[in-house]
Amino acid sequence: MTVLVIAEHDNQNLKSSTLNTITAATKFNDEIHLIILGNNIDNLITNSQSLHKVSKILKCDHEKLENFIPEILAPVISNISNNYTHILAPASTFGKNLLPRLSALLDATQISDVIEIQSKNTFVRPIYAGNAISTVETNQQINLLTIRPTAFDKCEESGGNASIEDIQFLDTQTNTKFISREVSKSDRPDLTNARVVVSGGRGMENSENFKLLYELADKLNAAVGASRAAVDSGYIGNEYQIGQTGKMVAPELYIAVGISGAIQHLAGMKDSKVIVAINKDAEAPIFGIADYGLSTDLFQAIPEIIKELDLLNKIES
Amino acid sequence: MKVLVAVKRVVDYKVQIRVKSDNSGVETQNVKMSVNPPDENAIEEAVKLKEQGLVNETVAVTIGDDKSQDVLRTSMAMGIDRSILVKTSISLEPLAVAKTLAKIIEKENPDLVLLGKQAIDDDSNQTGQILSALLNWPQGCFISELKIEDKKLFISREIDEGIEKLETSIPAVLTCDLRLNTPRFASLPNIMKAKKKPLDVIEIDTLGIDIESKIKVLNVVEPPKREAGIMVNDVKELVQKLKYEAKVI
Ligand SMILES: Cc1cc2nc3c(=O)[nH]c(=O)nc-3n(C[C@H](O)[C@H](O)[C@H](O)COP(=O)(O)OP(=O)(O)OC[C@H]3O[C@@H](n4cnc5c(N)ncnc54)[C@H](O)[C@@H]3O)c2cc1C
Ligand SMILES: Nc1ncnc2c1ncn2[C@@H]1O[C@H](COP(=O)(O)O)[C@@H](O)[C@H]1O
Numbered sequence: 001m002t003v004l005v006i007a008e009h010d011n012q013n014l015k016s017s018t019l020n021t022i023t024a025a026t027k028f029n030d031e032i033h034l035i036i037l038g039n040n041i042d043n044l045i046t047n048s049q050s051l052h053k054v055s056k057i058l059k060c061d062h063e064k065l066e067n068f069i070p071e072i073l074a075p076v077i078s079n080i081s082n083n084y085t086h087i088l089a090p091a092s093t094f095g096k097n098l099l100p101r102l103s104a105l106l107d108a109t110q111i112s113d114v115i116e117i118q119s120k121n122t123f124v125r126p127i128y129a130g131n132a133i134s135t136v137e138t139n140q141q142i143n144l145l146t147i148r149p150t151a152f153d154k155c156e157e158s159g160g161n162a163s164i165e166d167i168q169f170l171d172t173q174t175n176t177k178f179i180s181r182e183v184s185k186s187d188r189p190d191l192t193n194a195r196v197v198v199s200g201g202r203g204m205e206n207s208e209n210f211k212l213l214y215e216l217a218d219k220l221n222a223a224v225g226a227s228r229a230a231v232d233s234g235y236i237g238n239e240y241q242i243g244q245t246g247k248m249v250a251p252e253l254y255i256a257v258g259i260s261g262a263i264q265h266l267a268g269m270k271d272s273k274v275i276v277a278i279n280k281d282a283e284a285p286i287f288g289i290a291d292y293g294l295s296t297d298l299f300q301a302i303p304e305i306i307k308e309l310d311l312l313n314k315i316e317s
Numbered sequence: 318m319k320v321l322v323a324v325k326r327v328v329d330y331k332v333q334i335r336v337k338s339d340n341s342g343v344e345t346q347n348v349k350m351s352v353n354p355p356d357e358n359a360i361e362e363a364v365k366l367k368e369q370g371l372v373n374e375t376v377a378v379t380i381g382d383d384k385s386q387d388v389l390r391t392s393m394a395m396g397i398d399r400s401i402l403v404k405t406s407i408s409l410e411p412l413a414v415a416k417t418l419a420k421i422i423e424k425e426n427p428d429l430v431l432l433g434k435q436a437i438d439d440d441s442n443q444t445g446q447i448l449s450a451l452l453n454w455p456q457g458c459f460i461s462e463l464k465i466e467d468k469k470l471f472i473s474r475e476i477d478e479g480i481e482k483l484e485t486s487i488p489a490v491l492t493c494d495l496r497l498n499t500p501r502f503a504s505l506p507n508i509m510k511a512k513k514k515p516l517d518v519i520e521i522d523t524l525g526i527d528i529e530s531k532i533k534v535l536n537v538v539e540p541p542k543r544e545a546g547i548m549v550n551d552v553k554e555l556v557q558k559l560k561y562e563a564k565v566i
Contacts, residue, residue, distance in 0.1 A: 070446070070456060093476040097458050100411070100443035104450030109412045109531040112441045122535070127440055128334050132343050135535045176455045179471075179482040192477075196565070220566060232496060238461070239479045245355075245435060245495060247477065253565040264330070270543065274563045276555065282548075291546035291563065294555050304552040312560060 017090035020149035039066035052156035129267035194223035203258020243268035261286025355433030364396035393511035394503035445492035
C-alpha cells in the first residue's frame, strides 16, 4: 500500500495546502509519494526532498504543465495511479478542478473535503455547509480524496530524504489555452494560514472603508477576509471570500466585522478557535457562535480597537 | 448552437437543516426544496445566450424522483425551452450523475453544457469536472464570466489566488459560480407558459449505465456545538479579554 499526494504549487514553492495534505496522508501509516507536475521545477523538487515522511517524489517537468490545465494533468497522473491505494489532493480550487477529472479516468468515486481519516476506507466529511457531518465507507481499489487543509496540521518540512523519479509526460491535445492569471499581491499573511483573520461584510459599505480593516489587520499581523456580500458588492476581490463557496479558514482569532452570520458564511469560519463579532444589530446570528460579541457601530469600534492596541503595545515596550 | 443545463433539486438554502434522529441522513420530507443556487446561474446564462441570438435551443436536465419535475418547471419558467427528467428513486453520486448526463448528451448533442459549480447539499463540487473528462471535452470550472465569439469561449474562473482567464472552444463543459450573473425571477405569465413546455421523462434503467453507489454512508450527525460566548460592553473590555483571557493578541 502506498499513498500518493498531488502537490499544489506555483512552480517555485509548494502551497501550504500540500503540507496539510501530506499530514492527512500519514494517517494511513504507509509509504507516501508526492507527485509534482509543473514547468522548470528543479528547485521546487530539491526543496521538497526533505519533507517529513515523503519517501519518493514523482517528477514531471514540462512546459505544457506550467498552468495546471486539468485536461493535461489528469492523464499524466492516471498513467501511474495503478501503484496506489489512495490519491490525495488539497480541497483547494486546484484540487477541486483536477481530482474529479482523475476520478472519471479511474472510474472511482471521489470523496470531497475530508476532515478526518478514520481508517483506510472510512472518512469523515461535512455536508450541507457543515451543518451535518457524514461518515462514509468505500471499498474501492483506489480511493480519491480531497483534503480540507484546515482540518490537518502542516507536516514538518525537514527530516525526510525523498528519492526522485521522473515520470512520463503524456501529451494530451486540448483546445484549452491559458491566457492570464490575476493574482492579488499583499504583504499580509496568507488567508488560509494566518493566525488571525479580520473579516468584513456588507456592513463595511464600500471598498474605501475596508482600509479600516487593513489598518486593524496590520496591527494584529492578520489576514483580511470577507463575506460573499462584500465581494459581490465589489468591496474586495473574490479570493478573500470565506464560506461554503469560498475559502475555509480556522485561525486562532477570527474577527467578523459587519457580517450577519449566514450559515454559508459560518461554514467557512466556525472552526476558528476564538471568534469575535462586531455588529450593530444585537440580534445578528453571528453572535450565536461568537466567543466575544460587541454590539455597536463598527465605524466607531474599529478605530477605538486600533487605539487600544497601540496603547497595549506602548505599555509592553 | 444548443445548450444543455444540469439542475439539481436541493433543500432550499434558507432552510436550517435537521439531521434525522436515526442518523441516516438529513431530513428532506416537508422541507422547502428549490433549484440548487448556482444551477440558477447556469439557467440564466443559457437563457441570456439565447436572447443574444448566440444559442437557438436550451434544454434543462435533472436526475431525481418525480418531484424533481418542479425544478424543471422553474427552469422553463425562467426561459429554458424544454426539459428532461431522468427518473430514479435513489440519490446518485457525482460519478453516476455525470455518467447519466453523458448519456443524455450523446442523444441531445449540445454544444455547451452548463452546470452549477457545487450542489449545496452534498457540497461535492465534482460533477462538471467528471462529465467533461467522460466526454473528453474542455472544462471550465467556477466561472464568473463567459464570452462567446464564433466557436471560441473566453472564460474567467474564480481560483483561490484570484481570477484565471482561459480560452477554449465548443463543445465544452462549464461550471458556474454565483457571480456569473443575477438569475431572473420567473414572472407569473412565464410560470403559466412553462406548464405547457415539453418535459420528457426517461427511466434511468433504460440508459444502461452503472449507477451503483461506491460509497456507503455510515452515519450523519450534527456538528459539535460551539459553547455560547459573552457580550462585552465596550472596546476596552473586548481588548482586555482578548489579551488576558483568550490570550490571542
Ligand atoms: C449557495 C450560496 C452560497 C453562499 N456562499 C457564501 C460564502 O461562501 N460566504 C459568504 O459569506 N456568504 C455566502 N453566501 C451568502 C450568504 O447567504 C449571505 O448572503 C452573506 O454571507 C451575507 O453577507 P454579510 O453578512 O456581509 O451581509 P448581511 O447579511 O447584509 O449583513 C450585514 C451585517 O452588517 C451589520 N452592519 C451594517 N452596518 C453596520 C455598522 N455600521 N456597524 C456594525 N454592523 C453593521 C448589519 O447589522 C448586518 O448584520 C452564499 C449564499 C448562497 C445562496
Ligand atoms: N441529480 C442531479 N441532476 C442534475 N444535475 C445535477 C445533479 N447532481 C448534480 N448536478 C449538477 O452538478 C453540479 C455540481 O454538483 P456536485 O458535484 O454534486 O457538487 C450541480 O450544480 C448540478 O448542476
